[in-house]
Amino acid sequence: MLTRIDHIGIACFDLDKTVEFYRATYGFEVFHSEINEEQGVREAMLKINETSDGGASYLQLLEPTREDSAVGKWLAKNGEGVHHIAFGTADVDGDAADIREKGVRVLYDEPRTGSMGSRITFLHPKDCHGVLTELVTSNPEH
Amino acid sequence: MLTRIDHIGIACFDLDKTVEFYRATYGFEVFHSEINEEQGVREAMLKINETSDGGASYLQLLEPTREDSAVGKWLAKNGEGVHHIAFGTADVDGDAADIREKGVRVLYDEPRTGSMGSRITFLHPKDCHGVLTELVTSNPEH
Incomplete structure (x- = not known):
């Protein structure tokens, strides 16, 4: 079960400048x-608030480390902006399996490693009304 | 001070179908x-979690009611997807004034009415690394 907005993933050309924008402005x-x-990214997580399921919501700022990474290709096409949204769950494996059974394409066969040792997978944006959607189970050590 | 991710605004062509996707899938x-x-929109708010500042985080699904609305024009250009992100604050007037002084364009002279009687304003995406950014003060009656 998805119990929180875990993060909003924002693609940027220059991570240091974007981090400084979020610090100076907000x-x-x-x-x-x-x-x-x-994933081919350098990233910064900005914690915005804690959530009622015991987790937190973050902005995830993403700069590609290589042009042929998913984020690198997306940036070349779209420019800076919101790249994906992520929902938190205690059971990424179970939720991904349930969602796959409903006919939504899950992009990884098995969850991979995300920020702070989390386990993540992605759903195809064309099956989600245009929204690249990530499912995240946090690493309890973070 | 911005104390939560208040919502993620997602533009869609058919609100009923998109609501049904989020219900059936998640x-x-x-x-x-x-x-x-x-604003020229028909909208549905899906509450995802409560937040540590006493508020909540939502998905806001938006269908334009007319083609010449901001969301209507955006959809015609971009297709379905994440239209904006919104941060919650107890003082949208004060925060908007502070942010304007820092050189970020605030789109309204005075906050307007948003979802559930909230008071909202927007920041120019070109001043925010490509992200159309909303500031929200909730109506305490909601």
Whole structure:
């Protein structure tokens, strides 16, 4: 069951400048940053609020580390903006299986590693009214 | 001060079909629906979680009521997808004034009426790294 908006993924050309925009304009601070080589992104997580399921909602700022990554190709086509939205669940495997049975394409056979050691998968935007949608189970150590 | 992700605004061609997609796929239910003539949209709010500032996070599904509305023009250009993101604040007037002083264009001189009697304004996406950004102060009666 999806119990929170986990994050909004925002693609940008320059992570440092975009982090500085969010800090200077709204006072949002970087909670965590990392490079995810598999996804081909350098990212910063800005925690905005905690959520009623014991988790939190973040902005995830994403800069591609290579042009042929999914985010790199998306940016080249669309420019900066909202790349995806993510819902949090305690059971990404079960929810992904349920959703696949309903006929929505799930992009990975098995969940992969997302921010802060989470396990993630994505749903095809064409099956979700144009919205690239991620499912996330947090790593309890974070 | 912005204290939560208030909602993600998603533009769609057919509100009823899109509501049904979110219900059937994820179990999300409509919390509130209304027509906002000023904004030229018919909308449904799906509450996803409550937030640590005493508010909540929603998906806001938006169908234009006329082609020349902002959302109607956006849909004609972009197709369905994430139209804007919104941050909640107790003081939309004060925050909008502060943000305007920092050089970010605020689209309304005074906040207008948003979902559920809230007061809202928007920031120019070109000043926000491509993200149309809304500020919301909820109506305490909702």
